[in-house]
Amino acid sequence: xxxxxxxxxxxxxxxxxxxxxxxxxxxxxxxxxxxxxxxxxxxxxxxxxxxxxxxxxxxxxxxxxxxxxxxxxxxxxxxxxxxxxxxxxxxxxxxxxxxxxxxxxxxxxxxxxxxxxxxxxxxxxxxxxxxxxxxxxxxxxxxxxxxxxxxxxxxxxxxxxxxxxxxxxxxxxxxxxxxxxxxxxxxxxxxxxxxxxxxxxxxxxxxxxxxxxxxxxxxxxxxxxxxxxxxxxxxxxxxxxxxxxxxxxxxxxxxxxxxxxxxxxxxxxxxxxxxxxxxxxxxxxxxxxxxxxxxxxxxxxxxxxxxxxxxxxxxxxxxxx
Amino acid sequence: xxxxxxxxxxxxxxxxxxxxxxxxxxxxxxxxxxxxxxxxxxxxxxxxxxxxxxxxxxxxxxxxxxxxxxxxxxxxxxxxxxxxxxxxxxxxxxxxxxxxxxxxxxxxxxxxxxxxxxxxxxxxxxxxxxxxxxxxxxxxxxxxxxxxxxxxxxxxxxxxxxxxxxxxxxxxxxxxxxxxxxxxxxxxxxxxxxxxxxxxxxxxxxxxxxxxxxxxxxxxxxxxxxxxxxxxxxxxxxxxxxxxxxxxxxxxxxxxx
Numbered sequence: 001x002x003x004x005x006x007x008x009x010x011x012x013x014x015x016x017x018x019x020x021x022x023x024x025x026x027x028x029x030x031x032x033x034x035x036x037x038x039x040x041x042x043x044x045x046x047x048x049x050x051x052x053x054x055x056x057x058x059x060x061x062x063x064x065x066x067x068x069x070x071x072x073x074x075x076x077x078x079x080x081x082x083x084x085x086x087x088x089x090x091x092x093x094x095x096x097x098x099x100x101x102x103x104x105x106x107x108x109x110x111x112x113x114x115x116x117x118x119x120x121x122x123x124x125x126x127x128x129x130x131x132x133x134x135x136x137x138x139x140x141x142x143x144x145x146x147x148x149x150x151x152x153x154x155x156x157x158x159x160x161x162x163x164x165x166x167x168x169x170x171x172x173x174x175x176x177x178x179x180x181x182x183x184x185x186x187x188x189x190x191x192x193x194x195x196x197x198x199x200x201x202x203x204x205x206x207x208x209x210x211x212x213x214x215x216x217x218x219x220x221x222x223x224x225x226x227x228x229x230x231x232x233x234x235x236x237x238x239x240x241x242x243x244x245x246x247x248x249x250x251x252x253x254x255x256x257x258x259x260x261x262x263x264x265x266x267x268x269x270x271x272x273x274x275x276x277x278x279x280x281x282x283x284x285x286x287x288x289x290x291x292x293x294x295x296x297x298x299x300x301x302x303x304x305x306x307x308x309x310x311x312x313x314x315x316x317x318x319x320x321x
Numbered sequence: 322x323x324x325x326x327x328x329x330x331x332x333x334x335x336x337x338x339x340x341x342x343x344x345x346x347x348x349x350x351x352x353x354x355x356x357x358x359x360x361x362x363x364x365x366x367x368x369x370x371x372x373x374x375x376x377x378x379x380x381x382x383x384x385x386x387x388x389x390x391x392x393x394x395x396x397x398x399x400x401x402x403x404x405x406x407x408x409x410x411x412x413x414x415x416x417x418x419x420x421x422x423x424x425x426x427x428x429x430x431x432x433x434x435x436x437x438x439x440x441x442x443x444x445x446x447x448x449x450x451x452x453x454x455x456x457x458x459x460x461x462x463x464x465x466x467x468x469x470x471x472x473x474x475x476x477x478x479x480x481x482x483x484x485x486x487x488x489x490x491x492x493x494x495x496x497x498x499x500x501x502x503x504x505x506x507x508x509x510x511x512x513x514x515x516x517x518x519x520x521x522x523x524x525x526x527x528x529x530x531x532x533x534x535x536x537x538x539x540x541x542x543x544x545x546x547x548x549x550x551x552x553x554x555x556x557x558x559x560x561x562x563x564x565x566x567x568x569x570x571x572x573x574x575x576x577x578x
Contacts, residue, residue: 045476046555047469227540227555228516231505235413238508247415247507251514255553 050256054088056301057253060126060137063191063208064117064144072144073242077117077125079191079208082135084301090259093303094212095293096205096269102282103132112282122242132285133294139245147240148191149184154236157181160190160214164316166207168193187211201283202269202312209267217262219254230254266302268293271309400449403495404440405519407432410502416510424506431512432502438464438549439500439517439541446481447523447535448495454487466550473551479558482525482535489527493535496522515549517541519556524566534563 051057063079064072080097099114106127108119116128126137143151152158159181166175166189173189173196175182182190191211197203222229234254238247245253270290272283292307311317410432412424445452445460452458458481465473473480482493501518518540525533539556543549 042560043479043558044556045472045479046553047472047476048553048555049468227542227553228503228518231413231503231514231516235415235505238415239417239419247513 048255048258049252050259051087051252054086054300056297056299057085057087058135058137058139058297058301059083059085060122060129060140061212062117062122062125062140062142063148064142065114066144068146072142072147073121074118075144076114077122077142078114079205080113080125080129081205081209081212082129082133082137082297083212084297085256085260086301087256087259089300089302090261091264091302092216092260092266093297093301094209094265094267095297096209096267097129098201098205098270098272098283098285100201100274100281100283101270101272101285102277103128103285106131112280122244133290133297135294135298139243141237141241141243141245143241145188149188151236151240152182152184152187154239155218155233157183158187158211158214159218160187160211162190163210164313166190166193166196168196170195197313198315199312202271203316205269206267206312209269213262213265213267216257216260216265220258220260220262223258230258266308268303268309269312271312398450400444400451401494403444403448403498405436405443405498405500405521407436408499408501410504413503413505415506415513416508419506419510424504424510427506427510427512428502428504431504431515432500432517435502435515435517435543435549436500438543439519443498443519443521443537447521447537448493450493453482453490453493456484456487464549464551465554466544466546466552469550469552469554473554476556479537479556480554490525490533491528492526494524494526496524496534498522512545514552515543517543524563532563532565534561536560 059082061079061081061083062077064075065078066072066075076099078099080099082093082095082097084093084095086092097113099112101113102110103113104110105113105116105119105124108116113125113128113132116125120127122140122142126140130136159179161179162175162177162182164177166173168189171189171192171194172185173193175186175190180186191208192204193207194200194204197207219229219233222233230251234247234250237243238250243250270285270293272285275282275284286309289307289309293303293309296303296307410425410428412421412428414421414424442461442464446458447453452460458477461481462470462473477484482490486493498519498521500520503516503518504512505514505516507513519538521537523535525535527533536559537556538559539554541551541556542553544552546552
């Protein structure tokens with residue numbers, strides 16, 4: 001499969017990333033003039049044009065810190081995740097970058113990774129991540145506060161089992177643990193909250209990954225009940241995000257996303273240690289872990305168990321972590 | 322045609338009568354003798370012709386409109402007329418500032434454009450006796466894109482009346498069909514993909530005299546690739562045994578197309 005052909009897992013996953021609910025209403029079966037006595041048989045046939053092959057597909061998902069009036073593509077990228085998909089195994093991996101990760105930015109020395117977008121837009125973030133990991137991103141997708149909230153609204157909300165209480169007044173989060181359908185503002189608050197988390201931005205990055213997994217799960221569920229919801233999710237994603245995925249490829253990616261079992265999506269955050277660069281607080285990524293994860297992803301998009309770092313929210317998750 | 326030809330023959334018999342021999346000597350006597358002989362013959366031929374005509378009409382038309390001679394060569398080979406009832410068409414925009422109203426109108430137009438394709442598809446798949454008697458659904462498969470055609474071919478028992486339907490059914494008549502559309506537009510406002518939600522049912526009269534309600538429902542993804550083609554599908558067949566229709570003539574609404 002060529003790079004071109006693999007275009008865009010982003011929007012499908014952007015769609016997934018985005019979120020949403022509202023199950024399609026089932027249409028009652030057609031009634032006939034002749035009253036049925038009993039059912040003779042039921043048979044089903046389907047064809048969905050999914051990508052295949054074991055070569056992984058990489059999508060860089062970026063969340064901009066842009067506020068109203070700011071250009072999302074030229075503001076800090078406070079949320080950066082690699083989404084790696086293995087179409088053959090219908091599995092995926094989400095790898096989050098701490099926004100303060102201090103890395104070389106091509107052509108601009110070293111800086112926090114979130115600064116890359118202010119230097120050269122999403123393409124510079126892609127370039128930076130590619131240099132740090134050695135991986136080649138196939139696509140990127142970018143959203144921002146308002147876009148994210150609207151996306152969630154447009155798909156009808158995002159059902160998610162919130163793993164622990166999240167109360168963070170600075171992020172506007174007031175969420176108690178348990179299954180619930182997140183509204184756009186709820187989902188954004190959950191994605192932004194870090195002050196309530198002991199691991200701060202590491203835990204927040206993992207929660208952002210949780211939202212993506214929840215979106216994949218909901219997208220898949222809705223598609224199985226009403227395939228036309230695929231169009232709704234794609235529309236919601238594209239209206240509220242920027243991406244380099246052409247629409248035709250996005251359709252294929254979206255179909256492919258419906259095959260991914262959310263329980264088989266591994267969600268991790270690159271570990272690192274907090275230190276100082278001059279007067280600035282930064283994160284130094286664990287090079288050993290970064291190398292191991294990058295190698296695994298390059299191989300098949302999936303992480304070996306031994307290379308899965310512990311959850312930054314382990315203390316909040318208890319035995320779940 | 323059969324009826325018209327028979328009536329014409331009868332009319333000729335009644336008006337022309339039998340062929341007469343040439344008149345010879347003693348013509349008056351012979352004429353009288355012949356007349357005496359011919360009169361009973363004419364009286365005999367007319368009732369015989371009438372009875373023959375009646376038998377012919379019975380064989381041709383049959384008591385329920387499906388005569389023995391005509392069966393398989395006449396109305397049961399007619400393709401029943403079928404048109405889906407079209408419901409709402411919903412537009413999905415991908416551009417943030419799209420004109421929602423204009424796209425809704427365009428989605429309706431797209432739905433109208435696709436409907437005849439699906440009318441033909443379901444007629445070919447379930448209703449045309451020439452197809453289901455032979456198990457030949459080439460016209461059906463032609464509506465699927467290259468990528469979907471193989472799966473469609475492997476799913477012929479779900480997507481059509483079936484390869485052996487000719488052994489099972491005597492007649493199939495449409496019951497109900499409804500369509501709803503969702504159309505995805507690209508950022509420039511052109512249609513990219515349409516999803517048709519299809520509900521279709523037909524009544525099949527089996528060779529053993531029982532009836533089956535044939536029900537097909539599902540979603541079809543269509544794209545305009547040199548005409549609207551199905552690129553993805555999710556279809557379920559839920560056939561059920563059914564009571565005979567209340568009307569004795571299910572073919573009454575059928576007509577040649």
